[in-house]
Amino acid sequence: MARLAMSYEDIPFMHWGIVSRFNFSDDKARYVPRKRWDPLSAAEIRLVDEKTGKVVAIGKWKGHFSYVSPVRSYRPGESRESIVKDAFKDILEGKDYVIPVTLNDQPLDSPFSVEPILCDTLKNYTAVTIINRFPAMVRHIDPEIKERVERMVEDRYTKIALGINLVTFPTGYYETLRDVPVEVLAAMLSSMKKAIQFSVEESFRRGFRLIPVYPFFNIGRLAGGSQPRLHSQVYFDLNEDGHGAFMESILQAFEEMRKENDCHLCTSRHDGRMFYENSTWIAWATSSPRRNYHVRLAPKRHVARFTDLTSDEIRGLAETLKLVSIAMDKVGIARDRNVLFYSLPFGYSSYFHLFVDVIPFESIGGIEMLDSVRVARVVPEEAASQLREALSSLQPGF
Numbered sequence: 001m002a003r004l005a006m007s008y009e010d011i012p013f014m015h016w017g018i019v020s021r022f023n024f025s026d027d028k029a030r031y032v033p034r035k036r037w038d039p040l041s042a043a044e045i046r047l048v049d050e051k052t053g054k055v056v057a058i059g060k061w062k063g064h065f066s067y068v069s070p071v072r073s074y075r076p077g078e079s080r081e082s083i084v085k086d087a088f089k090d091i092l093e094g095k096d097y098v099i100p101v102t103l104n105d106q107p108l109d110s111p112f113s114v115e116p117i118l119c120d121t122l123k124n125y126t127a128v129t130i131i132n133r134f135p136a137m138v139r140h141i142d143p144e145i146k147e148r149v150e151r152m153v154e155d156r157y158t159k160i161a162l163g164i165n166l167v168t169f170p171t172g173y174y175e176t177l178r179d180v181p182v183e184v185l186a187a188m189l190s191s192m193k194k195a196i197q198f199s200v201e202e203s204f205r206r207g208f209r210l211i212p213v214y215p216f217f218n219i220g221r222l223a224g225g226s227q228p229r230l231h232s233q234v235y236f237d238l239n240e241d242g243h244g245a246f247m248e249s250i251l252q253a254f255e256e257m258r259k260e261n262d263c264h265l266c267t268s269r270h271d272g273r274m275f276y277e278n279s280t281w282i283a284w285a286t287s288s289p290r291r292n293y294h295v296r297l298a299p300k301r302h303v304a305r306f307t308d309l310t311s312d313e314i315r316g317l318a319e320t321l322k323l324v325s326i327a328m329d330k331v332g333i334a335r336d337r338n339v340l341f342y343s344l345p346f347g348y349s350s351y352f353h354l355f356v357d358v359i360p361f362e363s364i365g366g367i368e369m370l371d372s373v374r375v376a377r378v379v380p381e382e383a384a385s386q387l388r389e390a391l392s393s394l395q396p397g398f
Contacts, residue, residue: 004118006097009117014071016099016131017139017165018114024145027336029152033069033137033161035239037061042157045242060210061242067161069136072149079172088229089167091130094120096218099131102195104187111164111199112206114140126187129168132233132298137163162238168192169231176219176335177325180230187317192232193314197307199236200346211349212237212247215306220336222361225247232339243345246372250342251350258351264354265353273380275388276323280316283324286385292378293333295324295387297356304344304352317356324358330390336361 013023019032027103042063053330075140090096097116100108109115111131138160140192141149153160168188174180180188196213214235218224225231243251258265274284279300286296297320297348299313316364321339328333338359344352368374 002249006116008114011114014135016114016116017135017137017163019138019141019145019149020114021142021145023098024142024149026152029149030151031071032149033135034153035159035161035237035241036066036068037157037241037324038064038066039157041245044383047097059241062248063245065244067136069161071134086173086229087227088231089173092120092123092171094118098122100128100131101131101198102129102191104128105190105194107194107198111166111195111202112140122273126184127168127191129166129191132165132167135163135165136235137161137165137237139164159239159241164203164236164238166192166195166234166236167231168195168200168233169229174230175228176230177217177321177339178329178373180322182315182318182322185214185322186208186315187196188230188232189314189318190311192234193307193309199234200307203236203238203346208238208240210240210345212243212345213306213343215341215343217337217339219339220251220334220361222334223338225336247342247345247371251348251352254351254353263302263351265355266302271381273384275321276385276391278319280313281310281320283320285380285387286357286393287380289376289378289380289383290357290374290376291362292376293331293360293383293387294380295328295358297321297324297358299354303354305346306343306354308354321356321358323394324387326394327387327390328358328360330393331386334360334362344373 002355008020011018011020011023013019013028014031042061042065044057045060045062046057049056087096091098097118099113099116100119100122101111102108102140103122104127150160169182169192170184170188172184174184177185192215198213200211215232216303217232219230227368270284273287274282276283281297283295283297299309300312340357340359342355342357344350365375
């Protein structure tokens with residue numbers, strides 16, 4: 001592969017998550033991404049010390065936090081003038097710099113690489129995973145300035161947001177899960193899986209041990225998609241300081257299942273709300289929707305992480321995501337959607353069963369901002385019935 005690299009000295013501030021001695025100055029400290037815990041809705045995790053019997057803080061948090069990243073206002077697609085620009089096209093044509101992590105499912109550059117390259121051979125692959133050029137986290141910071149930046153940014157509730165942001169996209173052009181062929185979507189998911197494995201291995205090698213990993217699709221501008229080309233993202237949180245309130249609730253729920261030796265996702269048929277299944281996955285309208293027509297998917301096999309999936313399960317997931325998208329389109333559900341993967345954080349030994357939520361965009365009201373609550377108007381059983389009927393009219397091979 002021909003490589004024309006950008007020199008380290010020329011990398012702009014925070015591009016690819018790089019803060020260097022060449023691009024940082026004190027006036028840029030306010031633009032450094034930070035992870036900030038809310039003192040009114042987060043708490044330190046406390047455990048009983050086995051030796052003393054006392055309850056002690058372990059330096060980790062649970063609750064609400066934000067990635068505050070003002071530098072993300074520079075990313076493409078934010079202005080009206082660039083609303084339809086496909087930034088991936090320039091990357092594929094070798095006209096813009098990129099840090100590729102996996103080509104299809106083959107590892108290439110380290111997820112901690114600081115060498116952006118121009119490369120026009122990426123288009124020879126089906127799917128590519130790269131480092132996000134406009135991330136919400138700092139991926140690399142020069143050791144000689146790290147302490148100085150920390151002094152300017154951090155306090156009890158605030159840390160520099162350390163992490164890796166990946167983007168996976170197809171080299172062919174598609175805008176929705178309905179548009180993309182199953183084989184191409186499976187290639188995207190495989191590329192994303194390998195990039196996650198690669199990134200976690202490299203993170204472990206660098207001493208990180210507790211790594212929440214958040215894979216997702218933002219489809220459509222209202223759902224947060226600043227690029228029109230279909231793409232997925234993965235956030236790796238390398239702060240090792242805990243996890244969010246929703247993940248805490250999930251971990252607690254699975255802990256109760258473990259005590260009862262009864263995984264809900266392994267045993268439930270979801271009271272008639274299931275509307276699709278194949279040999280490896282099931283899909284249903286969840287009983288407590290976060291939005292109307294909130295759909296949940298789970299592998300039939302009890303696996304804890306996205307990276308545990310086999311190639312058959314990856315293809316089954318691609319097929320399920322495409323069919324769910326087709327069914328939602330036929331029912332007339334908003335095409336701006338988020339696809340969220342709930343996977344056990346790396347370094348955690350908790351009981352867990354991977355699941356995926358497909359959540360259509362909707363405006364929400366005050367009560368829904370006040371707490372983790374939703375006032376739904378569509379009965380989940382009716383949502384499942386409509387989606388089931390939409391799929392029943394499809395021809396084999398869809």
